[in-house]
Amino acid sequence: MQVDLLNRYFNCDSLAMIMVVFVGFISAIVTKFALNYMKGDKNYRSFFISLFLLITNIILMIIADHLLIFISTWVLSNLILVKMMIHKSAWRAATESGLLTAKTYLIGLCSISLAFILLYLVTGGETSIDIINHQKNDSPLIIIALMLILIAAMMQSAIWPFHKWLISSLNSPLPVSAIMHAGLVNGGGFLIVRFAPLYLNYPALLSIIFIIGLVTAIIGTLWKLIQSDIKRMLACSTMAQMGFMIMQCGLGLFSAAIAHIILHGSFKSYLFLSSGSAAQEKRLDLHYPPNIMSFICAVFCGALGSYIFALVSHKTWLALDTSFLLISIAFIAGTSLALSIMRKNLLIALPLALLTTSVAGAIYGSNILIVESILAPLNLFQPQPLNILHVIGLVILALFWLAMVFARKIPARLYVIALSASQPHPKTITTHRNYYQY
Numbered sequence: 001m002q003v004d005l006l007n008r009y010f011n012c013d014s015l016a017m018i019m020v021v022f023v024g025f026i027s028a029i030v031t032k033f034a035l036n037y038m039k040g041d042k043n044y045r046s047f048f049i050s051l052f053l054l055i056t057n058i059i060l061m062i063i064a065d066h067l068l069i070f071i072s073t074w075v076l077s078n079l080i081l082v083k084m085m086i087h088k089s090a091w092r093a094a095t096e097s098g099l100l101t102a103k104t105y106l107i108g109l110c111s112i113s114l115a116f117i118l119l120y121l122v123t124g125g126e127t128s129i130d131i132i133n134h135q136k137n138d139s140p141l142i143i144i145a146l147m148l149i150l151i152a153a154m155m156q157s158a159i160w161p162f163h164k165w166l167i168s169s170l171n172s173p174l175p176v177s178a179i180m181h182a183g184l185v186n187g188g189g190f191l192i193v194r195f196a197p198l199y200l201n202y203p204a205l206l207s208i209i210f211i212i213g214l215v216t217a218i219i220g221t222l223w224k225l226i227q228s229d230i231k232r233m234l235a236c237s238t239m240a241q242m243g244f245m246i247m248q249c250g251l252g253l254f255s256a257a258i259a260h261i262i263l264h265g266s267f268k269s270y271l272f273l274s275s276g277s278a279a280q281e282k283r284l285d286l287h288y289p290p291n292i293m294s295f296i297c298a299v300f301c302g303a304l305g306s307y308i309f310a311l312v313s314h315k316t317w318l319a320l321d322t323s324f325l326l327i328s329i330a331f332i333a334g335t336s337l338a339l340s341i342m343r344k345n346l347l348i349a350l351p352l353a354l355l356t357t358s359v360a361g362a363i364y365g366s367n368i369l370i371v372e373s374i375l376a377p378l379n380l381f382q383p384q385p386l387n388i389l390h391v392i393g394l395v396i397l398a399l400f401w402l403a404m405v406f407a408r409k410i411p412a413r414l415y416v417i418a419l420s421a422s423q424p425h426p427k428t429i430t431t432h433r434n435y436y437q438y
Contacts, residue, residue, distance in 0.1 A: 011065035011130050014374050015258070019062045019190060022262050026182050026269050027055045033273050034175035043087060051175070054080040058183060062190070067116045067127045074112065074187070078105040078156075081184055085172045094171040096427040104165040108155030112191075115148035133197040146198055146205060149191060150212075157188030157242040160216040166239060168424035170231045174273060177231065181238045182269035186261045189245045196254045196380050207389050210250025214393045216243025218400050223422035225404070226415060234271055236422060241268070244329075251322035251390070254380035259371035263364075289406040294342050297350055302335030305357035309334075312365030313372070321383035325394055332401050334361060339405065 031051060038044050054077060061073035082105070086098035122139045123132050153159070158166035166185065169177070192199065192209070199206060220240025227233035241264045248257040290298070309330040310317040317327060337360060338353040372381050384390075410418070 008128075009066045009069055010063045011128075012063050013130075014377055015193065015380070016063045018258065018262075018371065018374050020059055022265065023055065023058055023062065023183060026179065026265055027051075029269060030175050030179045030182075030273070033178070034173075037175055038173065041087075047084070047087065047173075050080055050084050051179075054084065054179070061187075065129050067120060067129065067132075070129065071109075071112060071116060075109060077184060077187075078102075078109075081176075081180060084176045085169060085180075087173050087176065091171065093428050096425065097165075097169050097171045100168050100425055100428065101165040104155050104162060108152040111148045111155070112152035115145040115152065118142075118145040118148070129194060133195060142198065143202060143205065146195065146202065149195055150205075150209060153188030153191045153246070154212065155188070156191065157185055157246065158239050159188065159212060159242060159246055160219050160239070163216075163220075163239050164425060167232060167235045167422060168428040170229075170235060170424065171428060177234075178269045178273050181234065182265035185238060185242060186245075186265055189242070189249065189257055189261055192246070192249045193254045193258060193380065196249075196378075199249070200252060200382055203384060206250050206252060206384060207387065208250070210247055210393060211389065213243045213245070213247030213250055214397065216240070217247060218243075218397070221400075221404075222418050226410065226419055227422065232422075232424070234268065238264075238268060248326065251325055252382045252384040253323065253326055254382075255372045255375040255378075256326060256368055256381065258375065258380070259368050262371065263367060290339055290342075294339065295405070298335045298338035298342060298353065301338035301350075301353045301357040302331045302333075304354060305334030305337070305361035306331035307361070308358050309361035309365040309368075312362050313368040319383070321385055322390060323383040324386065325390060328394055329397075330361060330364065332398070336401075336405075 031048075034047070034051065038047055041047065057073045057077040057080065061070060061077060064070040064073055079102075082098045082102045085101060086095050088094050118141050119132050120127065122137055122141045122145070123135055126132050126135065155162045169180065172180065199209070217240050220236050220238075220243055224233050224236040224240060227236055241260070245257050245260045245264070248254070248260060306327050307317050309315075310327050315323050315327060318324065319327070334357040338357050341353040341356060342349040375381070
């Protein structure tokens, strides 16, 4: 009887299991770090109670198959996160950060609530997410519901233009920032993947998701390059990575998006937990622009790395579907990696660059392959036919990357606009040390 009850309200499929393992791994690391980091804090015990409740709610949300349970755990997780962000309630900037996040999450809650109500009505009172996903229904209200789910996902994952709460959340304790950037901010991607079977029925909607993700990835990357504060740089980096993850969803590569969530979450938690020491991410390079010979060699290294990535992940290198964009991004990443290695002596560094890009391509490809294999029963990797929007998006991405490589400096006007737009909300900034309340 209890087993039937669990099966009725929870769905422990391969997607849920892989995400539970990931959340458990990140939570264990953050908890271990926080045990020492939070020592001496007057709210030490309260912090760990909140952390336990947060992790529990996230896991329940992941395995939930009932609309009401899903939205309840979604709300509770966000409320607990906001409480943990306002760890020092006497510190006005921290309180304002939490309130801004709460307002954003409230809009997202309204959006997802309306979406679930529409799905409930359209499917004749069905509450199972799994059944809703696989129920045949041509009602136009389904599209509206999916758009509302997309808006909620954008709010949760700080997708442009709903990014302000994330770059204004830097007053949180490091463990909170780590679990937020590595865990809860990924909730938007998980939400879209959970309803992937419905999104796959509407290619036009997938194209919209692709465009939104592309714009966010480009803006977040540009903003990351011009930050002087490491936590703000990491926040902009998270925004860019969430854009890339959403972009993969728009390409129909949902299992690749989950692989990206896992890789990004693991790496970003490490960066935040080590941000007080020497954590660094790619910034504007003083050795740029590279000479033509170095660039040609780097392009060859990138092509080799992308070919090995395609080979290991069992994909066609020059595919005529949206998986070609994933391989193209692997090529850009490989070429950038090779350029960073071949900064000085080209002849000496070239063999190392070839080896490094090949190994990186193999590692990334194997990660994609493993996640795709685990999620194979759910059929979440469905590349879409290439269309004009995909081609234009790839061209824009390539031009942006080339501008990053060869531009000696960002144009002053663009720099000022980008720097102004990437600033946190004024009320979340502590302008004088006396305003910081211990």
